[in-house]
Amino acid sequence: MIPLVVAGAAAGILGDVGEPVAIDTDRSGNWGRIFPSDTGWDLFFSSGGEYIHIPLDAAFQADRSRLTSLTGHSDLVDHAITRCPDGTWLHVASASELDLDDSAWAFRYDADFQRTNEVQLFSSEPLQEHRDMPVVCGETFQGVAFFEPDSFIGLRIFELDDDLGIVRSVEPEHPCIATGSSLVMEDDDTLAQVGFFGGTTDNQHISEYDVESFELLDRHIQDVSPAGTESYWSQGVVRIGDHYVVAYMV
Numbered sequence: 746m747i748p749l750v751v752a753g754a755a756a757g758i759l760g761d762v763g764e765p766v767a768i769d770t771d772r773s774g775n776w777g778r779i780f781p782s783d784t785g786w787d788l789f790f791s792s793g794g795e796y797i798h799i800p801l802d803a804a805f806q807a808d809r810s811r812l813t814s815l816t817g818h819s820d821l822v823d824h825a826i827t828r829c830p831d832g833t834w835l836h837v838a839s840a841s842e843l844d845l846d847d848s849a850w851a852f853r854y855d856a857d858f859q860r861t862n863e864v865q866l867f868s869s870e871p872l873q874e875h876r877d878m879p880v881v882c883g884e885t886f887q888g889v890a891f892f893e894p895d896s897f898i899g900l901r902i903f904e905l906d907d908d909l910g911i912v913r914s915v916e917p918e919h920p921c922i923a924t925g926s927s928l929v930m931e932d933d934d935t936l937a938q939v940g941f942f943g944g945t946t947d948n949q950h951i952s953e954y955d956v957e958s959f960e961l962l963d964r965h966i967q968d969v970s971p972a973g974t975e976s977y978w979s980q981g982v983v984r985i986g987d988h989y990v991v992a993y994m995v
Contacts, residue, residue, distance in 0.1 A: 766805045770797075770812070776824040778981075789826050794819040796826070796838060798858045813858045822846055823875070825889070829882035832856040835905075837889045839875040842868060849875040851889070851909040864909040872896065876924055879938070883930030886956040890938075892923040899923060900938065902959075918961045921950050925978035929989070935962060939991055940979040949976065949993070970995065 774790035774797070781787075786801040798813045821838040823846060828834055834854040839846040847869050853862040866889075867875065873893045880889045888904040900920030904912040917938075926940025937953045951965040969991075970976040980992040 768801065768805055768807050769809070770799055770807055771809055778824075778826055780828055789815075789824075791821065791824050794821050796821060796824050796836065815854060815858065815860060816850070816852055816863070817860070818850070821850070823877050825878050825880040827880050827882050829887065830884050833861075834858070835880055835882040835887055837866070837878055837880045839878070844869075844871075846874050846876040847871070849878070849889075849891070851905065853909060862909055866903070866909075866911065873901070874924075879923060879926050879928040879940075881928035881930055881936065883933065883936075885933045886930060886936055888928075890923040890926075890928060899942075900926075902928075902936075915959045917952070917954050917959045919950075919952050919964055921952070921979075925980075925994075927979055927982040927991075929982050929984075930956075939982050939989075941977045941993070949979070949991070969993070 768788065772792050774792045776791040778789045779786050785803045786805065788799050788801050790797055795818060796815045798815055799807050799809065800811050801807050820840050822841055823839040826834060826836040833856060836852040838850050840848040840850060842848045849866040851864050851866050852860060855861050867873065872895055873891050875891050878889050878891055881887060886904060888902055890900055890902045892899050893901065898916055899922040901914055901916050903914050906912050921938055921940035921942055926938055929937045929939060931937050934956055935953055936956045937951055939951050941949060948966050949969045952961060953963040955962055974995045976993055976995050978994040982989055982991050
């Protein structure tokens with residue numbers, strides 16, 4: 746059973762949080778991610794080193810007869826997945842060969858969740874860590890980001906082509922740490938990172954970059970912690986109308 750907390754929204758502003766909904770997938774799981782679909786919801790979660798898709802109806806009830814194992818792997822650890830504008834899916838996952846999360850794979854699925862491509866991006870990389878990676882897929886830019894703690898490189902963004910090859914890597918100005926952050930295409934020309942510097946902090950950071958030059962266009966720093974708390978580790982971002990809703994830990 747996978748618990749899901751459903752939030753209500755009014756006029757694009759988060760209103761209240763509903764009661765948890767238990768989704769019966771007939772197996773335990775982690776790295777749950779959920780997206781709206783034409784008939785309800787698409788739920789993704791990891792189990793046994795694999796990443797799994799299962800459709801839900803509008804009431805969050807799972808159709809277990811349509812469960813799909815996506816990658817064909819049994820050794821994957823951390824996961825990030827996003828829908829592309831054409832209805833396909835971009836999925837990046839870490840694996841551990843010599844050290845924890847020292848390797849990374851990228852996968853592409855069509856709109857029916859059939860795997861169309863997979864590429865190992867990194868194998869036994871000694872310095873770069875691949876855990877809890879943010880991933881993005883837009884009309885003009887698609888990619889993933891990792892970090893290199895020993896070199897104090899908090900964010901290294903890798904642009905991917907349609908065949909999941911690495912086109913370039915960039916280390917933009919004023920980033921947050923890659924883990925616990927999200928990458929968001931605000932329009933065809935602007936990529937934003939939303940997150941925290943790491944550890945515990947009262948301030949959430951949003952940096953906006955031009956996707957061609959990766960010049961810093963704008964930067965927002967805001968206190969999002971309720972009194973007596975410290976906020977950290979952004980869990981995801983979704984756009985609702987003219988607003989962005991950010992989930993983060995406190």
